[in-house]
Amino acid sequence: MAFKALAAFLSVAALQVANAALTRRVACPDGINTATNAACCSLFALRDDLQQNLFDNGECGEDVHESLRLTFHDAIGIGSFGGGGADGSIAIFEDIETAFHANAGIDEIINEQKPLVARHNLTVGDFIQFAGALGVSNCPGAPRLPAFLGRPNAVAPAPDKTVPEPFDSVDSILARFADAGNFSTVEVVWMLISHTIAAADLVDPTIPGTPFDSTPGRFDTQFFLETQLKGTLFPGTAGNQGEVQSPLGGEIRLQSDHDLARDSRTACEWQSFVNNQAKLQNRFQAVFTKMTVLGHNPDDLIDCSEVIPEPPAFTGSATFPAGFTNDDVEQACAATPFPTLATDPGPVTSVAPVPPS
Ligand code: HEM
Numbered sequence: 001m002a003f004k005a006l007a008a009f010l011s012v013a014a015l016q017v018a019n020a021a022l023t024r025r026v027a028c029p030d031g032i033n034t035a036t037n038a039a040c041c042s043l044f045a046l047r048d049d050l051q052q053n054l055f056d057n058g059e060c061g062e063d064v065h066e067s068l069r070l071t072f073h074d075a076i077g078i079g080s081f082g083g084g085g086a087d088g089s090i091a092i093f094e095d096i097e098t099a100f101h102a103n104a105g106i107d108e109i110i111n112e113q114k115p116l117v118a119r120h121n122l123t124v125g126d127f128i129q130f131a132g133a134l135g136v137s138n139c140p141g142a143p144r145l146p147a148f149l150g151r152p153n154a155v156a157p158a159p160d161k162t163v164p165e166p167f168d169s170v171d172s173i174l175a176r177f178a179d180a181g182n183f184s185t186v187e188v189v190w191m192l193i194s195h196t197i198a199a200a201d202l203v204d205p206t207i208p209g210t211p212f213d214s215t216p217g218r219f220d221t222q223f224f225l226e227t228q229l230k231g232t233l234f235p236g237t238a239g240n241q242g243e244v245q246s247p248l249g250g251e252i253r254l255q256s257d258h259d260l261a262r263d264s265r266t267a268c269e270w271q272s273f274v275n276n277q278a279k280l281q282n283r284f285q286a287v288f289t290k291m292t293v294l295g296h297n298p299d300d301l302i303d304c305s306e307v308i309p310e311p312p313a314f315t316g317s318a319t320f321p322a323g324f325t326n327d328d329v330e331q332a333c334a335a336t337p338f339p340t341l342a343t344d345p346g347p348v349t350s351v352a353p354v355p356p357s
């Protein structure tokens with residue numbers, strides 16, 4: 001008995017030593033924080049600066065949405081015809097890359113981030129990816145995204161045509177993602193989870209801030225439900241190329257999202273996210289982790305994910321907006337019926353635009 005107790009005591013002591021070795025943290029020069037790698041210490045001040053001075057004290061608003069879009073437009077600049085991936089080239093060579101059609105409007109967030117980039121000692125690629133991951137942590141329902149340091153600054157701009165456009169065909173979108181980073185067909189759908197916190201300023205410039213779903217401040221599954229409602233393709237008039245009229249007032253739908261929701265290769269994966277918050281979080285975290293290191297060997301980067309806060313939870317269910325039911329769904333997945341969901345009570349309302357910030 002005594003021996004057993006001693007053995008148990010010794011093995012607990014050994015475990016504690018092993019744990020301490022695994023989680024040994026360094027004290028940061030700020031005298032407040034600790035980190036597993038001293039290189040991550042500088043990110044605490046950047047985190048606070050971004051939250052206060054770019055993200056309006058922790059909102060999931062336009063600046064967060066634009067910062068997430070920027071992570072993509074920088075990272076996807078890679079492939080068989082050139083580009084260095086997530087290397088900051090979009091901001092370093094701003095004059096060149098923001099002139100590309102697909103980057104319309106992205107100069108706004110580049111210029112808002114610029115003074116913060118100047119105040120902090122990070123490469124531009126690291127900054128852009130960190131700002132996006134941090135910003136998303138303000139959105140209820142979001143997964144906690146990773147943050148890495150060590151991407152060298154770009155030495156050349158990315159070429160044009162690396163960023164997909166809303167009027168591109170599903171074939172061309174799948175091919176572009178495969179070329180950029182060996183993304184599979186389902187991973188392309190996972191990438192579009194991002195559009196749950198999104199609005200368009202320039203797809204139809206007459207209605208800036210028009211969201212892609214009814215809850216652009218929440219990282220939920222409504223986007224996948226609402227893109228499956230019957231919608232009308234706009235005639236290809238100048239100014240709204242790639243736009244589909246959503247049946248929900250105040251909402252815009254990209255033709256690319258409309259088509260991905262209906263193509264036989266992607267429709268079932270698209271539908272699988274409706275009312276599946278856990279899958280939404282898991283897959284977006286996985287695909288962002290792949291995207292955020294494009295152009296780099298992950299082994300060369302330092303993992304500073306501990307600096308990203310745990311996002312607020314969202315525990316509600318997906319629902320049809322008032323006035324809509326399962327009858328309004330344009331079923332596209334042949335294998336599985338659309339989930340049966342409740343309808344929001346009350347009168348039919350229009351979705352409010354995302355205010356500029
Ligand atoms: C087929 C691929 C994609 C296409 C065609 C596409 C296209 C677009 C377009 C046209 C807009 C509206 C821009 C404007 O007029 O202001 C937009 C917004 C946005 N996109 Fe994408 N996108 C794609 C994939 C992605 C990916 C992979 C991400 C991130 C991982 C992303 C994140 C966003 C976000 C967050 C916004 C909202 C920006 C805001 O509200 O200011 N998109 N996208």
Ligand SMILES: *[C@@H]1O[C@H](CO)[C@@H](O)[C@H](O)[C@H]1NC(C)=O
Binds near residue numbers: 039121
């Ligand atoms: C800036 O960061 C680099 C790389 O992490 C580091 O070597 C350098 O000492 C830092 N400079 C300042 C002023 O903190």
Ligand SMILES: *[C@@H]1O[C@H](CO)[C@@H](O)[C@H](O)[C@H]1NC(C)=O
Binds near residue numbers: 182184
């Ligand atoms: C691309 O991804 C597939 C899995 O989707 C994997 O089997 C293959 O090895 C990858 N190819 C490259 C070049 O990384």
